[in-house]
Amino acid sequence: MNKPLTPPMPFVWPEPVVSAGLTPYASDLPFEAVARAALSIFGVVSAIDKKAVDWMEGYLSDNPKAQLRLVISIHPTCRTTEADLQNLLRLVERHGQRADYRVFPEASLLDRSSNLLCLCGADGQTAISVGPTENMGFALASPSQANLVTAVMAATFEACRKWFDYLWAIAGPLRPELVAAMPHLVLPQGDLLAAQLWDDYRQQCLRQDAQDTVEAVINPETGEVELVDGYNYPAESPTEAMGVPKLDRLSDAVARVFERGVLVSMDKVSRIPPLEAPVKPEWFGVDSFRKTGMVKSQTSFKVSPFDAATIKKIDRLRRVSGEVLPHFSFALADGVRWMPQKAIPLFEAALSMTNDEVKQLLGQTMGNDIAAFLGSQHERIRADAQRMYEGYHPGGKIPDSAVNSILDELQVRLERTRVHKLMPTVAYSPVAFNPSQKSEWSSPWGQAFSLLKGVAEFPREAMTNRFFWSSLRTNEEALIQAMDVAGDHLVPEYGTRNGTKRAERELSLIKELEDASGEPLDKCRALWELIAKGDERALLKVLQDAPANGH
Numbered sequence: 001m002n003k004p005l006t007p008p009m010p011f012v013w014p015e016p017v018v019s020a021g022l023t024p025y026a027s028d029l030p031f032e033a034v035a036r037a038a039l040s041i042f043g044v045v046s047a048i049d050k051k052a053v054d055w056m057e058g059y060l061s062d063n064p065k066a067q068l069r070l071v072i073s074i075h076p077t078c079r080t081t082e083a084d085l086q087n088l089l090r091l092v093e094r095h096g097q098r099a100d101y102r103v104f105p106e107a108s109l110l111d112r113s114s115n116l117l118c119l120c121g122a123d124g125q126t127a128i129s130v131g132p133t134e135n136m137g138f139a140l141a142s143p144s145q146a147n148l149v150t151a152v153m154a155a156t157f158e159a160c161r162k163w164f165d166y167l168w169a170i171a172g173p174l175r176p177e178l179v180a181a182m183p184h185l186v187l188p189q190g191d192l193l194a195a196q197l198w199d200d201y202r203q204q205c206l207r208q209d210a211q212d213t214v215e216a217v218i219n220p221e222t223g224e225v226e227l228v229d230g231y232n233y234p235a236e237s238p239t240e241a242m243g244v245p246k247l248d249r250l251s252d253a254v255a256r257v258f259e260r261g262v263l264v265s266m267d268k269v270s271r272i273p274p275l276e277a278p279v280k281p282e283w284f285g286v287d288s289f290r291k292t293g294m295v296k297s298q299t300s301f302k303v304s305p306f307d308a309a310t311i312k313k314i315d316r317l318r319r320v321s322g323e324v325l326p327h328f329s330f331a332l333a334d335g336v337r338w339m340p341q342k343a344i345p346l347f348e349a350a351l352s353m354t355n356d357e358v359k360q361l362l363g364q365t366m367g368n369d370i371a372a373f374l375g376s377q378h379e380r381i382r383a384d385a386q387r388m389y390e391g392y393h394p395g396g397k398i399p400d401s402a403v404n405s406i407l408d409e410l411q412v413r414l415e416r417t418r419v420h421k422l423m424p425t426v427a428y429s430p431v432a433f434n435p436s437q438k439s440e441w442s443s444p445w446g447q448a449f450s451l452l453k454g455v456a457e458f459p460r461e462a463m464t465n466r467f468f469w470s471s472l473r474t475n476e477e478a479l480i481q482a483m484d485v486a487g488d489h490l491v492p493e494y495g496t497r498n499g500t501k502r503a504e505r506e507l508s509l510i511k512e513l514e515d516a517s518g519e520p521l522d523k524c525r526a527l528w529e530l531i532a533k534g535d536e537r538a539l540l541k542v543l544q545d546a547p548a549n550g551h
Contacts, residue, residue, distance in 0.1 A: 002220050006033055008256065009127060010150035015223055019143040022220045029055060029137050031129050031149045038119035038127075039065060042164055044104070045136045046073035046113045047080055052136040053087045060095045065122075068099045071164070071171045073113035075106040079135065081184065088174060102171035115147075118160050123344065126157040151259065153430060222249065250525050251435040253486070253532070254448050257455070258433035260485045264329055264339040267425045275314060275417070276302045277409040283402035284389050303385070305377060305410045310365055317358045324350050327472050328479070330454030332447050338431065342482035346474050351423050353473060358422045362414075370414045374407050381406060445520035452527045456510055458483045459491055460503040489534040506530060509539055516546040 004026035005018065013030040017023050026032070028051070035041065036059065045052065060066050072088070074080045085103075092099050106113065115136070117129040131147025133139050141147065152160075213230035227235040247255065281288040281299045290297045304311050328347035329339040339347065366373040382403050389398035435444055459480055462468050469476060484491045490506070493499030509530070513523055526538040 007149075009034060009259070010148070013131075013137075013147050013149065014141045014143060014145070016143075016216065016218045016225050017220055017223045020216070020218050022218060030147070031137065034127060034129070034149055035059070035117070035119060036062075037121055039063070039122045040067040040069075040120045041117055042069040043115075043117040043128075043160075044071040044073055044113055044164070044167060045115055045117070045134075047075070047078040047134040047139070048072060049079045049081070049084055049135055049138070050087070051138040053084055053091065055136065055138070056088075056099070057091055057094075060091070060099055066098065068095075069101075069168070071102045071104050071167050072174070073104050073106060075111055076109045079139075085174065089176060092174070101174045102168055103174055104167065104171040116160065116164075118157065118164065120157075123341065125151060125341065126154070127151045128157070128160060247435065250528055251433075253528060254452070254524065255433045255435075257451065257485050258338075258431060258448075260342075261338050261340040261431075262344075262428040263332075263431045264325070264337050265427050265429075266325065267427050275306070275413055276304045276311065277406070277413050278302050279406050279409060283405055284385075284392060284398065285396070286392050301388070303381065303406050303410065305374065305381075305414060306365060310361075313361060314358060317354055317361070323471070324354070328483075330451050330458070332450050338451060339428070340482055340485050343479065344428070346479055346482055347426075350472075350474055351426075355421055355423045359417065362417055362422075366414065370411060370418075374411055374414075378403075378407065381410075443520065445524055449520045449524050449527065452486070452524055452531065453510060453514060455483070455486050456488070456527060456531050457507065459488055459494055460507040460510070463494060463500045463503040464507060486528075486531050488531050502534070506534075506536070509536060509543075512543055513539055516543055518542050518546055 002017070002023035005015070005023050006026045007013070007015065007030070013025075018025060018030075029035065041059075056068060056070075060068060072080070072085075088101050092101065104113065112132070115129075115131055115133060117136070119127045119129065121127075127150060129137070129147065129149045132145045133141040133147050137147065214227050214235050215229075217226045217228055218224070219226070229235045279301045281301055284301060286299050288299055290299075306314070324347070325337060328343045328350070329337040332338050382398075385403055385406060386398050389396060433444055433448060437444060462476075462480060472479075480491060480494055490499055490502060493502070510527070513527065516523075522542055526542045529535040529538040
């Protein structure tokens with residue numbers, strides 16, 4: 001018996017290794033970890049009993065912010081009893097508006113509802129669990145029942161939401177008088193001979209002739225299913241016969257890494273304009289644009305409300321967002337960065353800290369009254385503007401209206417610092433890895449290598465580069481764990497003497513691999529063996545074969 005299984009998304013359950021009895025799930029509910037991480041759950045579940053109700057109680061009790069909205073589908077002779085519905089009523093009484101239920105009685109014994117749970121995390125990530133297994137997943141699942149647990153895009157989640165809202169509207173409220181009136185129906189006792197006839201028929205259906213014998217062999221480590229014939233020779237699977245693409249172990253691993261993060265980019269439009277205000281050249285009696293024959297000239301002016309030292313400090317802090325981003329993300333290509341989901345809170349905390357520092361610096365410089373501050377700078381700004389004016393009009397005097405216009409523009413800019421963030425916001429976009437999307441002009445493996453290289457370099461640089469943490473103010477251990485999206489073999493040894501020695505050697509190999517010739521796919525395979533197992537052999541082979549590639 002192998003270690004109990006806690007599968008990462010996406011997965012289908014019951015998985016072959018469980019159905020074959022090779023390993024159990026770590027919890028009675030196969031998607032326990034995914035459901036517990038959700039801040040809100042809604043959907044429809046059928047034929048619940050005490051196990052499902054107890055789970056709901058634990059979910060709401062353990063997370064004071066959790067929300068639960070379910071339609072309970074019941075049908076004649078189902079396992080749900082009056083006592084189960086009474087327990088749901090008591091659960092609503094205990095948790096108030098955090099829990100609510102409706103009941104949808106099916107029209108007949110033959111009708112069965114879908115089982116769909118929509119899961120929304122605190123970070124806005126969305127997932128669904130959908131399939132035929134009743135009792136929220138606590139019912140014994142047949143190998144023929146495919147239940148899918150997967151993260152979904154916003155459009156898919158929205159479609160589920162609309163469907164659920166309609167079902168909620170047509171279902172009935174869970175009321176005490178309806179609970180008490182529920183008839184306790186059971187299936188009639190069948191004829192023993194009929195049961196025997198069905199069992200004989202079932203065995204006949206499952207029996208295979210010698211020439212048709214196919215057996216499933218399941219790898220207990222990977223869960224991979226291989227078919228063999230009656231002579232133990234490999235047999236073609238139905239999906240192979242159809243030409244359905246099959247992910248190898250590397251492609252599957254890389255695809256799962258990509259699903260643990262998002263593309264991230266700075267939204268420059270959200271950044272408030274520089275505090276140095278551009279002013280119209282006409283205020284200085286100068287044309288902004290002039291042309292003489294083939295020669296053109298364009299003139300611009302800027303006025304700062306602060307001295308040069310203060311402006312320098314503010315600009316340095318405002319540039320921090322771009323400098324911090326690489327420490328919380330990995331490069332996929334020039335100007336394209338990928339951030340692990342778990343690193344997002346740490347990254348945003350760093351942005352908030354810097355934003356607060358800039359605001360504090362401005363507060364110390366300007367005080368609470370921006371108009372009063374500009375009033376104190378009035379003579380300095382007038383004198384500087386006058387000198388600039390005289391450079392174009394010797395002996396002339398800048399109009400008071402021009403100085404007042406400059407001060408008005410500066411006030412507008414400074415007022416924005418009170419209500420807006422001084423740092424630009426960011427945009428997160430989902431991204432997926434698809435090894436089948438390749439052509440003469442495209443391949444996914446170059447981008448995959450860039451990501452894996454960054455994933456591998458991060459903990460090794462953190463251990464060996466004494467300047468790595470100098471500009472970062474974050475929880476070191478939390479960031480190392482957040483950036484480990486591939487289960488790096490070296491992370492458990494982070495900070496140890498042996499780990500640091502290995503980090504130095506492996507980092508040197510990674511640098512050589514980056515510069516070596518060879519196919520990106522081969523490099524990815526070698527790098528994955530190093531990350532996952534600490535096995536350098538595949539990497540060394542790529543390096544040794546590099547000269548033979550003709551480069």
